[in-house]
Amino acid sequence: MQDAVIKHIQKFINLEPSEIALLESSLTTSQIKKKDHVLEEGQICNTMYFIVKGCMRQYIINSRGTEQTLQFGVENWWITDYLSYHNHTTSHFYIQAVETTEVIALEKTVLESILIKIPSLEKYFRIVAQKAFGAAQMRIKFLFTMSAEERYNHFKNQQPDFVQRVPQYMLASYLDFSAEFMSKIRAGKV
Amino acid sequence: MQDAVIKHIQKFINLEPSEIALLESSLTTSQIKKKDHVLEEGQICNTMYFIVKGCMRQYIINSRGTEQTLQFGVENWWITDYLSYHNHTTSHFYIQAVETTEVIALEKTVLESILIKIPSLEKYFRIVAQKAFGAAQMRIKFLFTMSAEERYNHFKNQQPDFVQRVPQYMLASYLDFSAEFMSKIRAGKV
DNA sequence: TGTATTTCTTGAAGTAGTTCAAGTTTTTAA
DNA sequence: TTAAAAACTTGAACTACTTCAAGAAATACA
The missing domain is CATH 2.60.120.10 (Jelly Rolls)
Known part of the structure; x- marks a missing residue:
């Protein structure tokens, strides 16, 4: 291992x-x-x-x-x-x-x-560490420039499997919006 | 040098x-x-x-x-x-x-x-690089948990001199709010 | 297998911010 | 030393989200 x-x-x-x-x-x-x-x-x-x-x-x-x-x-x-x-x-x-x-x-x-x-x-x-920092920089860029829905779609495109792997409320908070809003995004109600 | x-x-x-x-x-x-x-x-x-x-x-x-x-x-x-x-x-x-x-x-x-x-x-x-990444993690924490006004005050307390050193609109965008809102925070109009 | 727990959904009401537009002040550089 | 450019301010209208509350669905585990 x-x-x-x-x-x-x-x-x-x-x-x-x-x-x-x-x-x-x-x-x-x-x-x-x-x-x-x-x-x-x-x-x-x-x-x-x-x-x-x-x-x-x-x-x-x-x-x-x-x-x-x-x-x-x-x-x-x-x-x-x-x-x-x-x-x-x-x-x-x-x-x-x-x-x-x-x-x-x-x-x-x-x-x-x-x-x-x-x-x-x-x-x-x-x-x-340098790669992790580079990734953190990109993460801040996405947080700054994309709407909630864009962040969700972007993440889903980049990591389709991962979206299934964790509870939605954890992913919502990672993408910096509420669990309730995540639900509405997924239901196409925004 | x-x-x-x-x-x-x-x-x-x-x-x-x-x-x-x-x-x-x-x-x-x-x-x-x-x-x-x-x-x-x-x-x-x-x-x-x-x-x-x-x-x-x-x-x-x-x-x-x-x-x-x-x-x-x-x-x-x-x-x-x-x-x-x-x-x-x-x-x-x-x-x-x-x-x-x-x-x-x-x-x-x-x-x-x-x-x-x-x-x-x-x-x-x-x-x-490890320290930079650690700082980036804290930055994301602040962005996630503090209101615009709190982020401004926190930054001002941590780096009082730096606030004078750069144009306000640059600092506003670094703290993830608009230049106009920065003006209102500073004027106490929020 | 059934019940408790965790997760997800929905709508209604509220708000922390943005955007726009126009004017004012400050800084820069010829 | 003055004109141009950059930076800051203000208010009004707007919006992308949050919060709350309650119920439904899915999952875990005794």
Whole structure:
């Protein structure tokens, strides 16, 4: 199962056999049950999670008590609160399994020691973070320039399967409109 | 002037004297005049810009022909379109100097060769990108949970000087509301 | 398999913002 | 030092959404 992350790493950098062996011995997968949290608001985030199989989400609870999803993560994605992770500050976010999910949980201390032993991993995590930031920039662009209906249709075109995979109210909040409005969009009542 | 970026790098990693020398010989600053672009929509972004002094912004032109600022960059920030940079695809963005700005422009080919000679720089760019992504996550949180007036007040509290530094209409679009509404918020007419 | 829980739907009323248009003020540069 | 350009302001009309409340449908699990 650790194979998944090793395969993903090898898309970006070369690993020596000894490095693969080291990685295999350092990593373990674990299962997060549907609806369980790996991070809650107010905690310090000391772990990065690589999703082997399943779906996680990062969300907040707004002033009206409604959950708003900021980010989904699926197979081959890393999910964490980088700000809390780096600054050792309490997190503003929840991270939760949307489905029962297999993850590789990488503790900060473990990761730091691996990064020293396999410096080329720095490049891997650099590229992962740069791509994630690029995607966040595009996300902000879509939020700024498209209407609710356009955002829904655009997302559905890009990720047709994913739309079926998560509850509509989670997707609605990710696209920044209400669950009720989502219903009306889908029914063609807007 | 390259000192600025070297100092910034040294906040995160150690550099050998030889590495500093190599960096100094590889980097040059240039001046971008106010309102000049370093990237326009449709171009491929092959350069990262480190801001030594001044202010740049990344923006788009929306369907109504209005500019919307997605990101500002000031002293000690890197600005680029990471998605275009990595995927070698045409950019959706403009990057422009808000004030006349001194930058260190780092071409992809140059950067790649420096990264090979100074592998520890990978760590520096990893941390820069991870922090930028963390900040983008917080930005999305604020956009999702705060009213226009709250976003303005929050930004003003966090960055009191910056509010004076850029035209209000640019800041309004960055905070995702209209220039007219900004005027009313500031006049207390909301 | 049935019941509790979660998710989705619908309409009515409300509102936080936008858009437009025109005028005013400030900044820029020849 | 003045004319042109850029930035800001204001009010009135509008609209893309939200909120609320209640019921219906789908899903989970004992």
